[in-house]
Amino acid sequence: MSKVNKVVLAFSGGLDTSVILKWLQDVYRCEVVTFTADIGQGEEVEPARAKARQLGVKEIFIDDLREEYVRDFVFPMFRANTLYEGEYLLGTSIARPLIAKRQIEIAQKTGADAVSHGATGKGNDQVRFELGYYALQPDIQVIAPWREWDLTSREKLLSYAEMHGIPVEMKKKQGSPYSMDANLLHISYEGRSLENPAVEPEESMWRWSVSPENAPDEAEYLDIEFAGGNAVALNGNTMTPAQVLTALNQLGGKHGIGRLDLVENRYVGMKSRGCYETPGGTILLRAHRAMESITLDREVAHLKDELMPRYAALIYNGYWWSPERRAIQALIDSTQENVNGWVRLKLYKGNVIIVGRDSKTHSLFDETVATFEEDAGAYNQADAAGFIKLNALRLRIAANRKKN
16 A cells, blocks of 8 residues: 555545545545535535535535536537447546546645545446546556445445444435436436346436426427537527536426436446436437538538447547547547537427428538429439449449359
8 A cells, every 4th residue: 555645535425435535534544635526416515515524624625517517528529429339328427537637636736646536346437537547647646445445335334434423414324226426417327126127217216307208298399509519509598508408408307308228338347237317418419410410511420420439438438538539529529610500309208309400501401402393403313323323333243243
């Protein structure tokens, strides 16, 4: 065990990180600096300050990172239409590089020589946090208590808290039957009954959305305006990135949009079942693809779709700060200059239905060419014969060889 003088702990104030705080003080005999990020998890973050003070912490950082989170992490990801394994909108994955970045900044500001997190040794988050730490400060020391201690169950954590006088609220003691993570993009559920992938999630589990069956019987229309590939206004009202996502979450949740039950492949090698609510992100993805459908060149759009799975895997596996992710991001962002205009959607019982889209300045849709009516010579249909014959040449050669 290396000597540590000061460590910056990612601190929520809950049972796990409260025990970690005390454990770091006792085992490493070091000063602990706490950092609590408000990234839209929907819970008060200020109680973490009181908890940290009660446990003897002198330097406490509580930062509102909601705008930075959406502007610099969520929106760049959505410009790529990112889905992991075809379904997952990466709500947990994309939050980790921001938390890692701010932890390193605080470590540098306070003169800390180590950082610590509460991720377990079975999950993806340990990889995401630590790849971020090392990319931003290569010589930083990382302390991951779940890989060191023997407090391997909730009961042992509660016993440790009681033994060391760590206050735990009764509602926190009872806890949720699920392991949950929330931020402005999503809320996730893992563990307990969900560990059997054959069992349907209980309706009472979901926090952000009504079931599609209980959603309003009347559809709601929504206009989203885009500029440079980013949503900038809803129904004509200009908003900041965090305001856009907050409003879309409320609308999506109201209409039962964004629920996902997924068995995914973790980076550490195991399959894991998780359930997710991403109401605003689900709407935003559909709208952005609709906006690109009339503003992006065909081959550029197809190239983006080819790169997206690789880009998604980089984020899921924790390589946000890698040179390859930055390179792909530069290409993606270069395609978004002309992704400007508006998309109209209809929200109805779990569905996001595109009903209109337009770009006054950058639409590549030419009605005079695409029309089924008289096109006044804009397109010579006879040209298609040569086009088809040239593209069929290799097929004809192969067929002749087979016949002969």
